[in-house]
Amino acid sequence: MPDDAKPPFARVSLIGLGLIGSSIARAVRETMADVHLTGFDADTGVRERARALGFADAIAESAADAVAEADLVILCVPVGSMAAAASAIAGALPADAVVSDVGSSKASVAATLREALPNATIVPAHPVAGTENSGPEAGFASLFQGRWCILTPDAEADPQAVERLQDFWTRMGAKVERMDAKHHDMVLAVTSHLPHLIAFTIVGTASDLEGVTESEVIKYSAGGFRDFTRIAASDPTMWRDIFLTNRDAVLDMLQRFSEDLSLLQRAIRWGEGDTLFDLFTRTRAIRRSIIEQGQDDARPDFGRKHS
Amino acid sequence: MPDDAKPPFARVSLIGLGLIGSSIARAVRETMADVHLTGFDADTGVRERARALGFADAIAESAADAVAEADLVILCVPVGSMAAAASAIAGALPADAVVSDVGSSKASVAATLREALPNATIVPAHPVAGTENSGPEAGFASLFQGRWCILTPDAEADPQAVERLQDFWTRMGAKVERMDAKHHDMVLAVTSHLPHLIAFTIVGTASDLEGVTESEVIKYSAGGFRDFTRIAASDPTMWRDIFLTNRDAVLDMLQRFSEDLSLLQRAIRWGEGDTLFDLFTRTRAIRRSIIEQGQDDARPDFGRKHS
Numbered sequence: 001m002p003d004d005a006k007p008p009f010a011r012v013s014l015i016g017l018g019l020i021g022s023s024i025a026r027a028v029r030e031t032m033a034d035v036h037l038t039g040f041d042a043d044t045g046v047r048e049r050a051r052a053l054g055f056a057d058a059i060a061e062s063a064a065d066a067v068a069e070a071d072l073v074i075l076c077v078p079v080g081s082m083a084a085a086a087s088a089i090a091g092a093l094p095a096d097a098v099v100s101d102v103g104s105s106k107a108s109v110a111a112t113l114r115e116a117l118p119n120a121t122i123v124p125a126h127p128v129a130g131t132e133n134s135g136p137e138a139g140f141a142s143l144f145q146g147r148w149c150i151l152t153p154d155a156e157a158d159p160q161a162v163e164r165l166q167d168f169w170t171r172m173g174a175k176v177e178r179m180d181a182k183h184h185d186m187v188l189a190v191t192s193h194l195p196h197l198i199a200f201t202i203v204g205t206a207s208d209l210e211g212v213t214e215s216e217v218i219k220y221s222a223g224g225f226r227d228f229t230r231i232a233a234s235d236p237t238m239w240r241d242i243f244l245t246n247r248d249a250v251l252d253m254l255q256r257f258s259e260d261l262s263l264l265q266r267a268i269r270w271g272e273g274d275t276l277f278d279l280f281t282r283t284r285a286i287r288r289s290i291i292e293q294g295q296d297d298a299r300p301d302f303g304r305k306h307s
Numbered sequence: 308m309p310d311d312a313k314p315p316f317a318r319v320s321l322i323g324l325g326l327i328g329s330s331i332a333r334a335v336r337e338t339m340a341d342v343h344l345t346g347f348d349a350d351t352g353v354r355e356r357a358r359a360l361g362f363a364d365a366i367a368e369s370a371a372d373a374v375a376e377a378d379l380v381i382l383c384v385p386v387g388s389m390a391a392a393a394s395a396i397a398g399a400l401p402a403d404a405v406v407s408d409v410g411s412s413k414a415s416v417a418a419t420l421r422e423a424l425p426n427a428t429i430v431p432a433h434p435v436a437g438t439e440n441s442g443p444e445a446g447f448a449s450l451f452q453g454r455w456c457i458l459t460p461d462a463e464a465d466p467q468a469v470e471r472l473q474d475f476w477t478r479m480g481a482k483v484e485r486m487d488a489k490h491h492d493m494v495l496a497v498t499s500h501l502p503h504l505i506a507f508t509i510v511g512t513a514s515d516l517e518g519v520t521e522s523e524v525i526k527y528s529a530g531g532f533r534d535f536t537r538i539a540a541s542d543p544t545m546w547r548d549i550f551l552t553n554r555d556a557v558l559d560m561l562q563r564f565s566e567d568l569s570l571l572q573r574a575i576r577w578g579e580g581d582t583l584f585d586l587f588t589r590t591r592a593i594r595r596s597i598i599e600q601g602q603d604d605a606r607p608d609f610g611r612k613h614s
Contacts, residue, residue: 132607222435241580244580295525296533302611
């Protein structure tokens with residue numbers, strides 16, 4: 001086997017076996033068959049289910065055991081649990097292991113990892129991919145195909161470790177970009193965190209009305225509402241943690257959104273049709289670009305079944 | 308052929324041949340083959356394309372010609388064009404024809420139709436179905452399968468005409484509900500109009516940032532943003548008209564949404580994780596109900612392709 005076909009890591013450890021952790025395991029199995037995979041999850045039930053699903057070579061009974069022989073450790077836990085997960089592996093982590101994560105906010109996670117693992121080789125990462133489902137059963141090998149994975153190494157990061165992690169994600173089908181952690185947090189605040197916050201809000205608003213019943217909301221949801229319920233069904237712990245750790249960027253984007261919404265509110269109140277029409281024409285173009293760049297399904301209605 | 312298999316109308320006229328009009332034509336072809344279908348669109352180019360697509364028996368050159376022999380006329384035009392469309396057919400409408408429409412706001416449209424067609428048998432309707440695409444090419448026969456069609460006849464409406472229209476929509480696969488027009492407008496304000504307004508707004512906000520480029524927004528849209536771009540790609544004229552004609556209900560829902568958003572904004576600012584977690588847990592349940600009731604695709608991520 002030529003050297004460039006050798007996987008960049010030989011023993012990979014996944015801490016957290018939910019949607020992302022279990023998808024990485026399955027993707028590694030498909031694309032880097034030689035890699036030895038060890039998994040751990042703080043939840044006993046998840047460990048048992050992961051064993052039954054069989055996507056890893058071994059499921060350890062402690063985080064320390066899971067990482068003891070790893071050359072790559074990926075923390076796949078909610079960002080609010082990163083400190084605990086990092087502390088749990090601190091004593092057992094091999095000196096030459098690379099530590100990474102998959103958290104959706106990066107500046108705060110980077111600081112947390114650095115504090116818990118002061119001597120480790122750390123390369124934070126964020127695969128921009130997922131579904132609304134959670135747990136080890138929800139993962140699948142192609143989740144990262146064609147999606148972006150953003151690495152946010154700091155200035156002191158070991159360039160070789162960054163290269164190896166980039167290779168690792170590329171093999172799983174992801175396109176890799178490097179970015180400053182603070183910039184990442186601003187980009188994701190608008191492309192992911194604000195959309196989720198708005199979706200959670202409107203689903204809450206709709207279920208709290210007195211003049212319209214929840215059963216009516218559900219019945220007639222195909223008018224647009226149902227689109228928001230998908231991301232509003234995402235994991236509550238994961239999303240609470242993201243909003244609390246990327247607070248400043250989320251509040252900034254939210255402020256801008258609220259201002260823009262007020263403008264449209266005023267246009268509706270005063271019957272200013274041109275203001276509405278001009279915006280609605282502009283927003284169409286963005287959809288086209290997203291589809292052209294392969295970031296969404298080109299079929300109408302996301303490819304939903306009709307019949 | 309038994310009597311109950313006979314279609315409720317023999318000659319159907321469709322004024323407006325975009326996504327909805329052309330979908331009705333195709334659905335009629337599939338489910339009520341004996342019905343004679345005439346179509347008209349104010350746009351010459353659309354008429355030509357409709358002729359080439361061949362989904363109607365005839366494409367007339369004027370609205371008056373299109374309805375001259377109809378027993379059902381459905382106005383499938385943006386709600387802001389209902390007055391003009393109704394006036395155009397007023398002189399040629401057979402006395403016993405039923406007039407309906409497919410508009411997303413109903414109280415205002417009902418008043419418009421009544422004024423333009425004072426002696427006609429009017430039964431307003433709203434099929435809660437669609438995609439983000441527009442035009443005669445975008446329609447398909449199964450669009451209404453399993454979706455709700457809401458009839459909003461007023462107190463004076465001819466019960467037989469209402470029954471026949473209900474039969475018509477049922478044959479195309481829709482589930483039919485009857486509702487007061489004002490209540491319809493409130494229900495749709497929350498299940499359709501507010502979601503669209505919010506989607507248009509956030510897509511606009513995202514494209515106007517100075518710190519994040521539009522190309523970054525597009526690249527990383529799989530984090531949630533892309534879900535909003537689908538409905539924000541909907542027809543600008545149609546949506547401008549909906550907001551202007553269902554103003555009061557939309558502004559009411561928008562006010563409630565803004566209040567709820569402020570609450571979450573405050574929770575993020577002050578690090579109140581429990582407030583966030585409790586809402587995010589509650590919103591999950593609504594998604595489950597929508598799927599259980601067949602109003603969305605049960606597959607993860609709307610059934611999008613992953614690979």
